Amino acid sequence: MAESTQAPFPVVLVRAMRPYQWTKNLLVLAALLFAGELGHAHQILTGLLALIAFCLAASATYVFNDILDIESDREHPKKRHRPLASGALSIGAAWVLLIVLFGAALTLAWMIRLPFLAALLAYVILTLAYTLKLKHLAIIDVMTISLGFVIRAVAGAVALDVPFSNWLVVCTFFLATFLGLSKRRHEITLLEDGAQSHRQVLQHYTVHYLDQLILIVAGGALLTYTIYTCSPEVIERLGTDKLYVTLPLVAYGLFRYLHLIHHKTGGGDPSQTLIKDKPLGATVVLWAVSCGLIIYLPSLFR
Numbered sequence: 001m002a003e004s005t006q007a008p009f010p011v012v013l014v015r016a017m018r019p020y021q022w023t024k025n026l027l028v029l030a031a032l033l034f035a036g037e038l039g040h041a042h043q044i045l046t047g048l049l050a051l052i053a054f055c056l057a058a059s060a061t062y063v064f065n066d067i068l069d070i071e072s073d074r075e076h077p078k079k080r081h082r083p084l085a086s087g088a089l090s091i092g093a094a095w096v097l098l099i100v101l102f103g104a105a106l107t108l109a110w111m112i113r114l115p116f117l118a119a120l121l122a123y124v125i126l127t128l129a130y131t132l133k134l135k136h137l138a139i140i141d142v143m144t145i146s147l148g149f150v151i152r153a154v155a156g157a158v159a160l161d162v163p164f165s166n167w168l169v170v171c172t173f174f175l176a177t178f179l180g181l182s183k184r185r186h187e188i189t190l191l192e193d194g195a196q197s198h199r200q201v202l203q204h205y206t207v208h209y210l211d212q213l214i215l216i217v218a219g220g221a222l223l224t225y226t227i228y229t230c231s232p233e234v235i236e237r238l239g240t241d242k243l244y245v246t247l248p249l250v251a252y253g254l255f256r257y258l259h260l261i262h263h264k265t266g267g268g269d270p271s272q273t274l275i276k277d278k279p280l281g282a283t284v285v286l287w288a289v290s291c292g293l294i295i296y297l298p299s300l301f302r
Contacts, residue, residue, distance in 0.1 A: 007088060013097060016066065016083040017059035023271045025054040027149060027172065031157035031164055033288070036238060036295055043160050049112055050159035054152060056105035057120055061127040063098040067091060068131060077190070112159050119155035123148060138204035142180035149176035163237070167228035174221035178214060178254070179270045182261050185210040214261070218254050225250050240298040249287040256280045 007015070028051045037043040066073065066084045073085035083089035102124075109117040130144045153172045157164035184205055228234060229243035256279055274281055294301055 012083045012088045013093075016063055016089055016094065016097060017101070018062045019055075019059075020275065021058065021062065021271050022055045023274055024149070025051055025058060025152060027152040028054050028156040028159070030153050030168070030172075031160050031162055033291060033295070034165075034168065034238070035157065035160065035162040037160055037162060038292070038296060046112060046159055047156065049108060050116060050156060053105050053108040053112065053116075053120060054123070054155065056101050056108070057124055058127075060098050060101035060105060061124060061131070063094050063101065064128070065131045067094055067098075113161065116155060116159040119151060119158050123151045123155065126151065136201050138201050141201050142177060142184060145180040146173050146176035149173070165228055165231065165234055167224055167231055167234075171221055171224040171228055174217045174224055177217040178221055178257075181210050181214045181217065182257065183269070185214065185261060214258070218258065222247075222251060222254060238295055238298075240294055240301065242294050242298065242301040243291065245294060245301065246287055246290045249283055249290065253280060253283045253287065256283065 029047050032038060032043060032047040037047070066082055069079075070084050070091075073079040073082055076085075079085060084091070084094055105120065105124075106117065109120040126144060126148055130141070130148075134144045135141045150169055150173050153169060154164060184202065185207060188202055188205060188207055188210070226244070226247060229247065230241070234243070235241045256277070257273070260273060260277060260280070274284060
């Protein structure tokens with residue numbers, strides 16, 4: 001805790017923004033890849049600006065959440081080291097940071113497109129509703145987090161003004177639900193008897209119950225991604241029917257995550273898990289590269 005207090009103030013501000021969580025917002029760029037827009041400089045710039053807007057908005061909601069949960073975070077073995085919970089950042093400074101981040105996000109979104117601004121506001125409202133109320137409702141808490149991921153994916157397409165596949169949206173929902181349930185499982189196993197004092201909704205979950213739900217949504221994610229890759233609409237729009245080649249990578253990614261949950265006590269934070277686990281990180285990178293090659297260099301797969 002002393003180390004957190006002695007850190008330079010700019011470092012404390014950056015830590016409060018949780019930049020490691022920004023990897024979740026990469027979903028905003030999914031439309032850029034899957035709509036075949038990587039060859040257009042203007043679309044790339046728009047996609048990157050949309051990504052920055054979501055990172056700023058997400059950081060604002062993290063700061064707001066930390067302000068509300070400052071007392072419960074102090075009882076958590078890891079969260080007690082966060083800037084607010086540790087005392088490295090005052091509540092007043094946190095409010096100023098929140099306002100600056102939120103204002104910058106809204107301004108940037110407005111400059112991109114009004115429909116994108118609406119999508120960003122929908123994400124912020126959903127996140128605030130989760131922080132204030134929905135996180136206390138079993139099942140709804142996880143589904144709310146999942147809808148946040150769906151909004152990210154759709155917002156990316158809205159920013160670029162390109163169509164998006166319904167199957168990819170459904171797949172995103174299942175995958176996000178898989179990650180959310182895995183996080184709840186990790187919290188129960190990590191905190192054990194102290195789980196309910198940290199997050200009251202955990203009293204409605206058990207490891208066995210969560211394991212069943214995790215398997216259901218993992219299967220749903222794999223099935224809907226399979227349908228997406230073989231969808232006639234997608235094949236016609238992208239000009240290739242070879243996206244199914246990436247299925248082994250998606251399956252391995254899900255299996256690896258399940259392995260981390262059951263044998264490595266992982267799954268607590270999807271962003272950190274993606275960064276720290278080299279096999280999983282490499283799988284995601286290889287999947288993205290494979291999708292890019294299939295979409296933009298289809299002749300390689302004929």
